[in-house]
Amino acid sequence: MTFLFRKQISHSLFLLCLLSVSALKAQEENEEIKPQLSYTNDLPNLLPVSDGLNQLTIQGGYRNNSNAVPLSFSLKLLAKGTITKGLKNQINSYPGKRRLFDQEINASLFYQRKIESKDLYLFVGYQYRNLQCGNFSKDALNLALYGNQMFEDKTADLSNINFEYLLYNQYSIGLGKKKKNLYAGVMLSFLQGYSDIQVQNKQGSFYTAPYGEYLDLDYNLTLNQSHEGAPNFFKPLGLGFSGDVHVSYQLKKGILLFDAKDLGFLRWSNESIHYAKDTSFRFEGLIAIDNLLKLNLNSDNILNLDSLQQNLIGAKSKKTYNTILPATFQIVYALPLKIKSTSLQLNVGLNTRILNQYYVMGFVKANIFLTKNFVTSVAVSAGGYSLFNLGWDIGYFTKNIDFLLGTNNLLGLLAPNYYPSTSVNLRFAYKF
Numbered sequence: 162m163t164f165l166f167r168k169q170i171s172h173s174l175f176l177l178c179l180l181s182v183s184a185l186k187a188q189e190e191n192e193e194i195k196p197q198l199s200y201t202n203d204l205p206n207l208l209p210v211s212d213g214l215n216q217l218t219i220q221g222g223y224r225n226n227s228n229a230v231p232l233s234f235s236l237k238l239l240a241k242g243t244i245t246k247g248l249k250n251q252i253n254s255y256p257g258k259r260r261l262f263d264q265e266i267n268a269s270l271f272y273q274r275k276i277e278s279k280d281l282y283l284f285v286g287y288q289y290r291n292l293q294c295g296n297f298s299k300d301a302l303n304l305a306l307y308g309n310q311m312f313e314d315k316t317a318d319l320s321n322i323n324f325e326y327l328l329y330n331q332y333s334i335g336l337g338k339k340k341k342n343l344y345a346g347v348m349l350s351f352l353q354g355y356s357d358i359q360v361q362n363k364q365g366s367f368y369t370a371p372y373g374e375y376l377d378l379d380y381n382l383t384l385n386q387s388h389e390g391a392p393n394f395f396k397p398l399g400l401g402f403s404g405d406v407h408v409s410y411q412l413k414k415g416i417l418l419f420d421a422k423d424l425g426f427l428r429w430s431n432e433s434i435h436y437a438k439d440t441s442f443r444f445e446g447l448i449a450i451d452n453l454l455k456l457n458l459n460s461d462n463i464l465n466l467d468s469l470q471q472n473l474i475g476a477k478s479k480k481t482y483n484t485i486l487p488a489t490f491q492i493v494y495a496l497p498l499k500i501k502s503t504s505l506q507l508n509v510g511l512n513t514r515i516l517n518q519y520y521v522m523g524f525v526k527a528n529i530f531l532t533k534n535f536v537t538s539v540a541v542s543a544g545g546y547s548l549f550n551l552g553w554d555i556g557y558f559t560k561n562i563d564f565l566l567g568t569n570n571l572l573g574l575l576a577p578n579y580y581p582s583t584s585v586n587l588r589f590a591y592k593f
Contacts, residue, residue, distance in 0.1 A: 203588075209337055213592040215593050324359070438475040
């Protein structure tokens, strides 16, 4: 592990320890814990109503957890902007042999109803989900960014490439029950998928001969695609189901929270497009690729589109395939505290996602109540695809309103060209 990574880990561990020591010195306070303040990313939809019998919640968020992909790179790809040499060099400078990212855009609308006589909670809602996840070798990304000139008389590693781009609608219904110190909720969701691309290359390499006289390409590629052309929001091509679980237990000191989200799958129709190829190629002639992101497939010195399809990715066929959702698991311990006259809530947790090479993320989050209704939070975390994250939230809570705005990756927002990983979360709830 490089010196930079060790330095980031040491900083994160120092901050975790500092907050923990402060918590030990603080006096315990028997104030009500707010579970919605215990999370660093988007909140579970199974949290019960705290005031009133009804609650309408609007929530949205963006998350990019990566070890090398900053926010500015994602925005330029989305807007088809120019990726400067400086940005390319910045991405190339991050240590490690793999380039990993997990990105999501989501928006949801949920209604919940409390049945007081039975301590029962009913939930119904809709959520839009846009997920992207990728695992590339550093050589593969550099080949796309710089072209093959930097690999003259070298072999670029193209092994173990995985990528998926997924769009779907989620329609949910849930039920929660409270009994003494225990609250448990389950939610079942019907999934309506309308766009998906899966790419997998188990093994491969790319060799550029001296002076670009020829290229050797070796790979084992599988490509699945739900459709051709632009996606149609109102024309679902995949169907599936998922489940969420939320459990909280009120301890003598604090509360313990557990969540499992997105336990499910999507199955795409038998009209989906499938390519598969396991082969090796040699391209003769003077060949120089400057930028694969802007590759002209009709250029005489590369290949035309028909040749690319026929020779590189094989014949097109149609068959059904599955997408397994990247499920999330999280456990959090929340403890109310009081330091002098200031009320706090300390949260310590672990979470992970079922993604390739995704590490367990640990975090500490301290909520500071500036007034009875106004709260600000600071969080530090380490793990996932990034080794250090600094988070910040602001919230406003009354009998009728819950408002929360925050990020788990403040550095990525402040320095979008230099720091990989960023997130923004917004939640508004009206209780009546």
